[in-house]
Amino acid sequence: MERTFSDDEYKLHLIQARELLYDYLPLTDEQWEVFKQGFKIRKYHKGDFILSEGENERFLSIVISGCTRHYLMLKGEEKSFDFSFQHEFSCSYSSFIQQEPSRFFIQALDDCVLASIHYDFLQELYLHYPESNKFGRTAVEQYYIWRELREISLMTESAQERYLRLMEKHPIYLAQVPLKYLASYLNIKPESLSRIRKKLFEER
Amino acid sequence: MERTFSDDEYKLHLIQARELLYDYLPLTDEQWEVFKQGFKIRKYHKGDFILSEGENERFLSIVISGCTRHYLMLKGEEKSFDFSFQHEFSCSYSSFIQQEPSRFFIQALDDCVLASIHYDFLQELYLHYPESNKFGRTAVEQYYIWRELREISLMTESAQERYLRLMEKHPIYLAQVPLKYLASYLNIKPESLSRIRKKLFEER
């Protein structure tokens, strides 16, 4: 469920969006005037669903504040695949690209604000401003690199190694994400994560 | 090591390249005249290295014939991540995008011919023909979808389930890829794949 807010808030968030976007795609004032028409600022409360399985992902979003969790349901169990924090993209990307039903749920892990660009608007941009393909390309390239790192991790590391690397590289996950979701992100059960944490604690 | 061939062969392969590319990116004759200047046809014998770990991936390639294997070395062991057959892209993509050293080796699994577009040429294209960003975007989108499916598989399926799905969806892998590589692609040891195959055989 989407939440509402004031015009002033909306404008502020749009400015933030441009700033956060800057690293991926620095836009001239002129370009921004075009782009910003296509952005929708969306606000969610902790626990709200941003996207549900089976829906087409219509938005490519950048997280302005808060964080989101991407997961899928399998045999009655949740499997967490991604967490998106400020400055990162949040999108069920395969669904977005193909405009096919998403296998993933996206849920607000905390209160959060997203700047979301609509699929149709992006297609229009691609058509009328060919250089905007660069935006789509850059976004998906970022996504791709992330996915590849995840896959390498899943293929080559033990659960404990993944946990240790997570602590080192993304301590924010430890701080913000409930352990049961982290466990599933590490591809183990919460009980196994507990054991690993206990063992690491005892060893030091 | 790259192999050589005649002018006629070269021209033929260029034509094939355009055809194979068509599904990803239909090009007008005019566009093709520009694109084809950037393509290099490369031919390898079975076992040749197309890219080694530590090298920057300079080419985005489409497989015209034969097949390639992408793998990385970890603790003295090979881990296979991808096989690319005719019509598919073959590229150490993160390295290509970031122009940073590749973690992957790419090896000719059979004699093969690739149509490869050079990184620099592609950047020029992006610059001078903004619509060509669409090519880069489409290629990486394909890659992304593939990576996501792999990740879902690794996260949610047992080795046996992965093997069965492979048999069903990509029987060509069974036919063309040595079991030791398939095992590593399924993220298990050859001994375990043997056991799975034996069990499946006895059950029917």
Added chain:
DNA sequence: GACACTTCTTAACATAGGTCAATTTTTGAT
């Protein structure tokens, strides 16, 4: 601040897949 609800931890036991070592089968070179 008491209660209910969720999350986290612990322990005992089960299992998929890993390890090691030996054997069989396949492949490739001559």
Added chain:
DNA sequence: ATCAAAAATTGACCTATGTTAAGAAGTGTC
């Protein structure tokens, strides 16, 4: 066709993680 090398299989045993069940520690609500 023969032989050596590589790939695939098998069996005995091991280990990390899963399963189940219980209890402890948080958290949010009135």
